[in-house]
Amino acid sequence: MSYTISIGDALAELDRFDAILDVRSPGEFAQDHLPGAENWPVLDDEERRIVGTLYKQDPLEARRLGATLVARNVARLLDERTGGRPKTWRPLVYCWRGGQRSLSLHWFLGQIGFRSRQLVGGYKAYREQVRGDLDLLPARFRYRVLCGLTGCGKTRLLHALAAEGAQVLDLEALAAHRGSVLGSLPQRPQPSQKLFDSALWTTLRGLDPSRPVFVESESRKIGRITLPAPLLAAMHGQGEPMWLDMPEPGRVELLLQDYAHFAADVDGFCALLQSLVPLRGHARVEAWQAQARAGDWPGVFANLMREHYDPGYASSLRRHFPALAQVQPVLVPDGAPDTLRQVARTLLG
Numbered sequence: 001m002s003y004t005i006s007i008g009d010a011l012a013e014l015d016r017f018d019a020i021l022d023v024r025s026p027g028e029f030a031q032d033h034l035p036g037a038e039n040w041p042v043l044d045d046e047e048r049r050i051v052g053t054l055y056k057q058d059p060l061e062a063r064r065l066g067a068t069l070v071a072r073n074v075a076r077l078l079d080e081r082t083g084g085r086p087k088t089w090r091p092l093v094y095c096w097r098g099g100q101r102s103l104s105l106h107w108f109l110g111q112i113g114f115r116s117r118q119l120v121g122g123y124k125a126y127r128e129q130v131r132g133d134l135d136l137l138p139a140r141f142r143y144r145v146l147c148g149l150t151g152c153g154k155t156r157l158l159h160a161l162a163a164e165g166a167q168v169l170d171l172e173a174l175a176a177h178r179g180s181v182l183g184s185l186p187q188r189p190q191p192s193q194k195l196f197d198s199a200l201w202t203t204l205r206g207l208d209p210s211r212p213v214f215v216e217s218e219s220r221k222i223g224r225i226t227l228p229a230p231l232l233a234a235m236h237g238q239g240e241p242m243w244l245d246m247p248e249p250g251r252v253e254l255l256l257q258d259y260a261h262f263a264a265d266v267d268g269f270c271a272l273l274q275s276l277v278p279l280r281g282h283a284r285v286e287a288w289q290a291q292a293r294a295g296d297w298p299g300v301f302a303n304l305m306r307e308h309y310d311p312g313y314a315s316s317l318r319r320h321f322p323a324l325a326q327v328q329p330v331l332v333p334d335g336a337p338d339t340l341r342q343v344a345r346t347l348l349g
Helices: 007-012 026-031 045-057 059-081 100-112 122-140 154-163 171-175 193-205 229-238 248-258 260-264 266-274 282-293 297-320 322-326 337-348
Strands: 019-022 091-094 117-119 143-148 213-216 240-245
Touching: 007 117, 007 122, 026 045, 045 059, 059 100, 091 100, 091 122, 100 117, 117 122, 122 193, 122 229, 143 154, 143 229, 154 213, 154 337, 171 193, 171 213, 240 322, 248 260, 248 297, 260 266, 266 282, 282 297, 297 322
Parallel strands: 019 091, 091 117, 143 213, 143 240
Antiparallel strands: none
């Protein structure tokens, strides 16, 4: 019986492993990892740095030190994390390239009697698979693209559609960002690009190509996350655009809810607006900042919509979705949950 497994076979039966053990350092793990993986580091970040620096000076001594540190850490992991596991426990073990780090833990698990498997090629093979799949997967689906001006409830309607059983791709949730200069989420940093790619890959693999996928129109970047070009091409080229139309008072109310946290961080809000000076000029940005400092949040959001967001967004949508000119608008009277639920049911009906 083979005790290694290829990336293709591993991904095909990923949910059949009892655990997925990533033996890389915590810093490597935080950047990205296989779906559902646990971090069992055989070298921590500082140990990895020390061994890597030493290797440039004395490879033999670096290997000796690395082996010593790995042995200590593997002993601790076995002591702390394997007690009570049945003999049938079947973990998948991987490191960066399927080399010595994963082999060390995999070998000991096998000697104990566990049904361990080592991933050939490690994380590097997984990353190559994800990148290749993201070139191909987006074209498999039929997209119904929610378009509309800022604050018209596109994201909330996506959630309402999901609650009604629709198939939804929520890119802003995956990117942890609302997609505008003000779009950072409080207390929730964005993932790394690689971690976003993994989350998107996992989501796309779980979708049914025979059913439409509802998605919000997005630009190339959501915060600092870049969307794969094949996904944007599929949304723009084969997507069915839908125009959501909400009256301005409803839009302002939703923006007040979404960005309520800025009331406690006016300086932070004004600093973000400063980045709009090259587009809108000093005078206009300073007027918005003055409104914010005066506590006129309805006024500043209304002006931002009319003077910044709406002109640019409308132009971008017309460029990417020429068919919007012939689309009958979907009226969304307000952002109340009952309203969005009814709109969702109408769209699905």
